[in-house]
Amino acid sequence: MSENESLARRFEEHRSHLRAVAYRMLGSLGESDDAVQEAWLRLSRSDVTAIQNLGGWLTTVVGRICLDMLRSRTTRREEPLHDQAGQVRLPDPIISSPV
Numbered sequence: 001m002s003e004n005e006s007l008a009r010r011f012e013e014h015r016s017h018l019r020a021v022a023y024r025m026l027g028s029l030g031e032s033d034d035a036v037q038e039a040w041l042r043l044s045r046s047d048v049t050a051i052q053n054l055g056g057w058l059t060t061v062v063g064r065i066c067l068d069m070l071r072s073r074t075t076r077r078e079e080p081l082h083d084q085a086g087q088v089r090l091p092d093p094i095i096s097s098p099v
Contacts, residue, residue, distance in 0.1 A: 007048060011040055014055050018062045025066040027091035035065045 018039060022032035039061045051057045 004044075007043070010054055011043060011058070014058050017055070018058055021059060022062050022066050023091075023094070025063070026069060029092045029094070031069060035062055035069060038065050 015036060018036045019032050022035040023029060026032055026035065039058055042061055042065075043058065048054075
């Protein structure tokens with residue numbers, strides 16, 4: 001197994017947690033996936049040997065990415081909670097199969 005494949009496997013172990021963190025912050029599944037993907041890109045460009053706690057590092061990175069995304073909403077003067085009709089937009093629902 002190559003080093004990149006090993007890193008991808010380790011990242012995938014944290015993906016569901018990272019997506020949940022991003023969803024709680026952003027309220028959108030699409031934006032959450034974008035934030036997690038950006039975290040992967042940052043990880044793949046980083047010196048992984050210097051990271052002692054991968055889960056903590058990734059959670060911090062996703063949190064910062066989400067904060068940047070939220071800031072850019074206000075910079076672009078978006079109304080993140082209201083649609084054009086003035087109705088409150090609810091977060092995307094998470095639908096899971098019955099257990």
